[in-house]
Amino acid sequence: MTLEQARQVLGLGPTDDPAAHVDALSEARERLAAMVRDAPNDTIALRYQDSLQEYDRAMAALREEAERKRKEKVAPMMALVPGSVTGEPIDSKRGDFLKEPSPSTPFADKTPPEPESKPAEPAAEAKAVSDAADDEGTGSSGLRFALYAMIFILIGGAGGGWLYFHMEAEREARLKTELIFLEGVGGKLVEARRWDEARLAFGKIEGLDPGSEVALRGLRSIEVGMREEQEQFVGYWSGEALAAFEAGRLEDAREAADKVIKRYPKETEVVALRKKIGEARRAQLRSEAQEAVQAAIDEKDWEAAGESVAAFSLELPGDELIVSMTKSIEDAKELQRKEHQRARELADAARLRDQGQFDPQVLEWMREAVALFPDDPEIRALYEKVASYSRTIQIPGDIPTLEEALAQARDRDRLVLSEGTFEAGLAVNVAVQLEGAGEGKTILQSQAASSPALTFGPKAKGATVSGILFRQEGFDASENRYPVVQVRAGEVSFTDCIFRDGSGHGLEVIDGGRIEASRCLFEGNGWDGVAARGSGSRMVVRESRANANVGHGFEAWDEAVASIQDCIAKGNARNGILIDSAADGLNLAGNEVMGNREYGILLAAGASGVVSKNSSYANLLGGMLVRFASISVEVEGNRLESNSGPGLILEQGLRPEIYQGNTARKNRGTQVMSGARFSESE
Structure with a gap:
């Protein structure tokens, strides 16, 4: 420059x-x-x-x-x-001392020549003085x-x-x-927040200037920044994980928690939350797999059932539920085989008895045969033949409305509803055969605040209903809510029906009424799925499901009798099955009760009966509670597993050794709790 x-x-x-x-x-x-x-x-x-x-x-x-x-x-x-x-x-002569001296002539032996005499100048004078000094001897x-x-x-x-x-x-x-x-x-x-690069920069400062205050401050700011970043990152994603977990969005919760753990594996609270998420996800996978397998079994779709088990095996290899579901599929196949055999036996008996005229026994046999084996063309043809002996009314083909058809119907008449939705709110006081198109294709509905969809009275003894979905529109929050269907003193059998979205019970049996329900679904009702109340009232339910009701799945109280076999009660807001009736003849056998918010099975009272071979798991308060008033009921062979409360709870006064025939395992806390006390209000 x-x-x-x-x-x-x-x-x-x-x-x-x-x-x-x-x-x-x-x-x-x-x-x-x-x-x-x-x-x-x-x-x-x-x-x-x-x-x-x-x-x-x-x-x-x-x-x-x-x-x-x-x-x-x-x-x-x-x-x-x-x-x-x-x-x-x-x-040149006087500068000889800067030259390399001759080896033969030592520097000290050289004598400079005498200078010529001329006028002295300042520099010359200095030189003369020097020369004079040289003349004084060789040491100069x-x-x-x-x-x-x-x-x-x-x-x-x-x-x-x-x-x-x-x-x-x-x-x-x-x-x-x-x-x-x-x-x-x-x-x-x-x-x-590029911490590694920043650390290199300040580290280089430290190398160039050891002990530098700038380097010390810089490295300290990196540590502070990293802590702040960690707190912000952990706080945000752990909050997201917790919110998703509480909302039931387990996959989102898992992903959020994993973000924290991958970056900061020593965050113990998040690690603990991740464990809870994993447990909940496991329970969810188990529940979803069971639902999928059960739905496939209900549809007799064995291939889909097997695929559901295989998919679950990939998610949770080695889970004991795999064996259980596989066994359920095999049992269902065997049951189907027996049902087909039973349907053929009923059809054979009906052929022998058929005299070409209406016979209620023949018709009942063939109705059951068709329900057991609906895809058999020979059984279906025989049913149509014996059903034709009674009058058949097509709605709306022969008569436009169900109300008009019921007004004209006589006992044993067959009322066949086409696909579609029909406004009901009707009373049935005749022993008719009411048939829908099946699989939710025929819908009978009423307004929740007005009436049940159908009410069967005393004169409907012997009525049959099949293939119809019953529901209510709107919601009534009053104390005396209408059920979706009510049976009062009559005697009605329901097959392949659905009772849904009622403000009150899905199906209510009162005043000495009696019902038999097979392969029915009671779902999303404001009170119980099925309820029987009062002396003389009786409910017999087989191979049916009561899911997600606001009250209990199945309930019998006030002297009513209940027989519930091979049913499922799942996800109800209270108990899966509640028996609070001092009547004889209780029979609970082969049922599965799971995921209910209170107990799987609550035996509050019972004069006599048997509760056996039921499975109760994943219920919130416990698997089964037996009150002292049920001391006469035989309870044995039940499996009580993986409940959030004790497996078996016995009220004070009941001896635990009497209930040793039941299996309680993998429940949180006590497997069998005895001596439990309850207040009068409980």
Whole structure:
């Protein structure tokens, strides 16, 4: 860089003395260094860094110019030194001492020639004095050599010292510039949360300037930033995981928790939450698999059932439920085989008894045969034949509405409803055969605040209903809510029907009414799925399901009798099955009760009966509760597993050894709790 360029960079005129502007130049340099540190990004920081280096080069050029001028000022003094750059050249004869001395002629033996006599000048006088001293003896030449050598050493030392300090100043300037640049870059990397790169930048500062306060502050800011980042990251994603977990979005919860654990594996609270999520997910997978398998079994779709088990095996290999579901499929296949055999036996019996006229026994046999084996064309044809002996009314083909058909119907008439939705809210007081199109295709509905969809009275004894979906529209929150279907003192059998969305019970049996329900679904009702109440009332339910009702799945109380076999009660807001009736003849056998919010089975009262071979699992308060009032009921062979409360709870006064025939395992807390106490209100 030229001197003129340096002055332009520093803002000095041609005649300005840099020494007079030292403070201002230093302050300007510090401002430029601050711009490097505070640059908004690396690109701008590099631009400022280039300017800072240019500024330092300019200052170095001026320092060199100042040093040159200083040397010019001392040049006259150097003129006194023979052989100097500014002094008189050393006479060739007198400069012989700088040459390599001859080996044969020692330096001390040489005698300089005498000078010619001429007018003395200042320098000549000095030379004459020196020559005179030389004439005094041979030792004078050694003194002269020592003097010259000392002068040259002083001159060389001064020049070398200046060069050393000049280079040292340049090195310090470059070091300071690099430290400022690294500090600025490190700060930007900390702001960008690029911790590893920031640590390298401040580590380099520490290497260049050991013990640097800048490096210490930078490394400390990295640690603080990393802690803040961890707290923010963990707080956000653990909150997301907890919220999703509480909302039942287990997959979202798992993904959120895994984000934290992958990055910060020592976050114990999140690890514990992840474990809970895993357990809940496992329970969910088990429940979904059971539902899928059960739905396939209900549809007799054995291939789909097997695929569901296989998919579950991939999710939870080795789970004991795999064996259980596989067995359920095999049992269902065997049951289907027996049902087909039973259907053929009933059809054979009906053929033998058929006399070409209406016979209620023949019709009942064939109705059951069709329900057991609906896809057999021979059984279906025989049923149509014996059913034709009674009058068949097609609705709306023969009569437009069900209300008109019921008004004209006689006992044993067959009323066949087509696919579609029919407004009902009707009373049935005749023993008709009411048939729908099946599988939810025929719908009878009523307004929840007005009436049940159908009410069967005493004169409907012997009525049959099949293949119809019953439901209510709207919701009634009054104390005396209507059920979806009510049987009052009549006797009705329901096959392949659905009772859904009622404000009250799905199916209610009162006033000594009796019902038999096979392969029915009671779902999403405001009270119980099926309820029987009052002396003489009786409910016989087989192979049916009561799911997600606000009350109990199945309930019998106030002297009603219940027989519930091979049914499922799942996800009800209270108990799966509640028996609170001091009537004889209780029969609960082969049922599965799961996922209910209270107990799987609650035996509050019972005069006599059998509760056997039921499976109760994953219920919130416990598997089965037996109150003292049920002491006469035989309870044995039941499996009570994986409930959130105890497996078996016995009220005070009941002896545990009487109930040893039941299996309680994998329940949280006590497997069998005896001596339990309850208040009168419980």
